[in-house]
Amino acid sequence: MIDQKRLIERGESYGLDLAPIAKKLDIYADFLVEYNQKVNLTAITDPEGIENKHFIDSLLLAALPEVKGRLVDVGTGAGFPGVVAKLYKPELELTLMEPTGKRVDFLKYLCEKLDIKAEFAKERAEEAARKKWREQFDVATARGVAALPVLSEYCLPLVKVGGVFIAMKSDDTAELAASGGALSKLGGEFLRREEKKLPDGAQRSLILVKKISQTSTVYPRNGGKIAKAPLK
Numbered sequence: 001m002i003d004q005k006r007l008i009e010r011g012e013s014y015g016l017d018l019a020p021i022a023k024k025l026d027i028y029a030d031f032l033v034e035y036n037q038k039v040n041l042t043a044i045t046d047p048e049g050i051e052n053k054h055f056i057d058s059l060l061l062a063a064l065p066e067v068k069g070r071l072v073d074v075g076t077g078a079g080f081p082g083v084v085a086k087l088y089k090p091e092l093e094l095t096l097m098e099p100t101g102k103r104v105d106f107l108k109y110l111c112e113k114l115d116i117k118a119e120f121a122k123e124r125a126e127e128a129a130r131k132k133w134r135e136q137f138d139v140a141t142a143r144g145v146a147a148l149p150v151l152s153e154y155c156l157p158l159v160k161v162g163g164v165f166i167a168m169k170s171d172d173t174a175e176l177a178a179s180g181g182a183l184s185k186l187g188g189e190f191l192r193r194e195e196k197k198l199p200d201g202a203q204r205s206l207i208l209v210k211k212i213s214q215t216s217t218v219y220p221r222n223g224g225k226i227a228k229a230p231l232k
Contacts, residue, residue, distance in 0.1 A: 001026055001029040001030040001033065002025065002026050002029045002048075002051050002055075003048070003051070004023065004025075004026055006048075006051065007022055007051045007055065007056075010051065010052075010056060011056070011059065013199075014056070014063070016063060016088075024114050025084070027114060028079075028083070028084075028087075028110065028113075028114060029047065029050045029051075029055075031110055032045075032050070032054075032078055035106050036078075041077065041078040041106060042054070042077075052199045052202075053198065053200070053202070054078075054080050054084070055084055056198055056199060057080070057081070057143075057198055057204060058080045058081030058083075058084035058085060058143075059084060059085075059088055060196050060206065061141060062081060062084060062085035062088040062089060063088070064166070064194070064206065066139065066164045066208060067092070067139055067141075067166070068089070068091075068139070069092070069093065069137075069138030069163075070092075070093040070095070070136065070138045070139070071092050071093065071094055071095065071137065071138065071139045071141065072094075072095040072096075072121075072133070072139070072140045072158055073085075073094070073095070073097060073141055073142070074097050074125045074140060074141065074142040074145065074154055075097065075098065075125070075142055075143075075154075076096045076097060076098045076107070077098060077103060078103065078107075079096065079110060080143055081141060081143055081168065082094055082095075082096050082118075083096070083107070083111065083114070083118070086116050086118065087116065093119075094116075094117070095118065095119040095120075095137070096120055096121065097125060097133075098121070098122065099123060099124045104120050104122045107120060121133065124223060125155065126220040126223050127223075129154075129157035129215075129219075130220075134158065135157065135158065135159065135160045135161070135214065135215065136158065136160060137158050137159050137160060137163060138159075139164055139166060140155040140158045140163070140164075140166070141155070141165070141167070141168065142168065143168040144168065146227070147230065148167055148175035148178070148179040148182075149175070149178055149179045149182040149230040149231050149232070150230050151167055152165065152179060152182045152183055152186055152188060152231070153182065153186060153219055153220045153221070153226050153231060154226070155167075156183070156186040156187060156188045156209065156211060156219075157219055157220050159188075159211040160211065161211050161213060162210075162211060163211045164208055164209060164210055164211065165188060165208075165209040165211065166206055166207065166208050166209075167206070167209070168205075168206060169204075169205045169206075169207060170203060170204065170205070171203065176207060178232070181231060181232045182230065185216070185219070185231055186215050187212060187213040187214055187215045188209040188210065188211055188212065189210050189212045190208075190210075191208040191209055191210045192208050193205055193206065193207050193208070194206040194208070219231075
């Protein structure tokens with residue numbers, strides 16, 4: 001499916017050694033495209049698009065030194081970036097959080113094919129944070145999903161004090177400026193932003209937020225309030 005040699009070479013340009021996982025990424029791509037015919041998982045189905053926009057993109061997050069310990073991928077969809085991060089760093093304890101049952105089924109089959117262990121949480125993040133997952137993770141991440149003030153309320157309540165929330169965004173300048181109040185209310189503090197460029201030239205921003213204090217039990221609010229009235 002994918003061009004493993006090309007992917008390995010592109011990985012090298014980012015300082016990533018992908019040779020040990022290239023075959024599994026190929027299996028991942030094959031299964032993704034096959035399963036996508038019956039369940040809507042991705043609009044990107046060409047080999048190079050999968051390599052660049054799914055795999056390399058996910059690996060830019062996975063390679064960060066902060067990505068360690070227990071990781072939750074919120075709204076993971078087809079497993080990006082969580083499954084790729086687990087392949088790259090097998091020592092990660094991975095939780096894939098996805099409310100859509102058909103996608104969870106795909107993720108279970110996928111992890112079985114790739115021979116990796118993961119926890120599957122068929123939950124909305126704002127509901128999961130009121131259950132056993134609250135403040136249990138070293139790292140919470142989400143790709144896209146929502147604007148940063150909204151995404152922060154979904155993710156920060158899942159992160160333990162001392163952990164990090166990492167948002168994967170394409171253009172975050174306005175969002176970051178508007179999220180200071182939300183981060184503070186949720187117990188977070190802006191740590192840094194890393195600007196990356198994908199092989200096709202697309203921009204990727206990785207926004208890292210440190211969890212410095214426990215999240216008030218007021219948060220997260222219900223999903224409708226989070227979306228309609230983002231924290232300021």
